[in-house]
Amino acid sequence: MSSTTPPRHPSSEHADQEVELLWKAVSAADEHTATELVLRILDEGTPPESILLDVIARVQGRVGEEWAAARISVAQEHAATAINERAIVAVSVHSASRATATRGRITVACVDGEWHGLPARLLAEVLKLRGWQVDYLGAQIPTPHLIAHLHNTRADAVALSSSIATRLPAAHAAITACQAIGVPVLVGGAAFGPDGRYAKLLGADMWAPDARTAADHLALGRLPRPEPDHQQFDDLPHLADQEYTLVARNGASLVRSVFTALEDDFPAMRSYSELQRERTAEDLAHIVGFLATALYLDDEELFTGFITWTAQILEARGVPAHSLPPALNLLARELMDFPRAARILHAATRTLTFNPTSAGNAV
Missing domain, CATH: 1.10.490 (Globin-like)
Incomplete structure (x- = not known):
């Protein structure tokens, strides 16, 4: 399998079993077992992208559901998220030799004030596996710092993530600033609505509901660069x-x-x-x-x-x-x-x- 070919998906039953095993480790705050598990299933032949999206991402979704239902505390939610992040790192390090940058360069970041960094990290790792050179900037990136980075790296595109809708005004500012210097913007995350309605309203060049779809869209070709004088604020009279x-x-x-x-x-x-x-x-x-x-x-x-x-x-x-x-x-x-x-x-x-x-x- 080449680094630019979408991986096969494991069977639903197999993925469900892996999710349950990882959930058991994560909910017990057992980082060692969680890391060993993802490395083992990697060695057994499960594609790295499938582990990231069909296992770790699903477990993280369950963490959020358990917190919302008050079955785990804020501290437990933070601990579980940290362990999932370590699991992502384990997959990334293990798979580094399989990914060769052949497609271009993308910056992945969370909008200013957005501290849920795990979805953006998952996207960054998937794009690496698909052959992109990725600059992952993490959570809560002030727009001026993002723009300075784009000036220095000449990225082909920027992917912005936001999970909380209250960050959408900041996302709008970031989208407009990136487009003003000619960099197209892909957005994703729950903040943009289940159908991406707010992505369109705020003028993003592309929206994707998840990391796999984003990678698939980008595989079709690079996003066209917006005109330098691109503006969107007039669209909110x-x-x-x-x-x-x-x-x-x-x-x-x-x-x-x-x-x-x-x-x-x-x-x-x-x-x-x-x-x-x-x-x-x-x-x-x-x-x-x-x-x-x-x-x-x-x-x-x-x-x-x-x-x-x-x-x-x-x-x-x-x-x-x-x-x-x-x-x-x-x-x-x-x-x-x-x-x-x-x-x-x-x-x-x-x-x-x-x-x-x-x-x-x-x-």
Whole structure:
């Protein structure tokens, strides 16, 4: 098999067995066993790309699901992710001699503020196996540093990853900056929506739902270089109302105001422990952050989806989700002079009203 030929996939049953074995090691925080496992199945003939995407990536997805269901703690989630990263390194080192750069050069990075680096790392390793020279820059790359790197390396393309939708304004800035110097941009990650709708809105040259699809698309030929004067910001005319800018800039004060008012309107908060109060403030900050992003994109569905997910997470953690509608109403009161924000907040409240199982039967 050449380095540029897509590998065969293992049988579904075989892959499932390997996933279970790796999950057992990862969930037990057993780095040694996890690393030994991936090396063993490599030696048994499973292609490196299949191990990365059909085993390690699936286990990492399960880590996220277990965290969301409150079956593992944040610390356990971090430990499991670190072990999966070590497993990726083991596969990369073991397979280094098989990959020869013959296709071109690609920079892979996470957008500024995005700290979920594992998906980008998986893409970088797959592209190496497919014959690309890859510069993997890791998580949270400020756009000026990314642009400086592209100037120095003359990459054929840049692949940007983002898992959290609140990073989409930063992703937009990075996409536009890269294209302004003539570098095409491929994007991926959950932040861009299940169908890549936000990738198109923000002007990316290509979107892929996963690393394998991204590599397949790139195998068809290099992305055309955008014109040096390429601009996309005019494609978001709704930003002229300044609602996004004002909400984003005043996020901290909005959180403080809503938190204080919530103590009066939601008496249960008065008995919260200090940790519960801290987490409530964090939840409010996430709500304001997602609202700002929804304003940036002019997409209320992004916000309502986040609120529904938040209600489910709260319930999974044994926290009554019936504090969400009062919090949304208080935030709407603070933003009564912001028509788009008010519309989005009211839509989210209605979503909780008509889906009581998602809001703790609270409304």
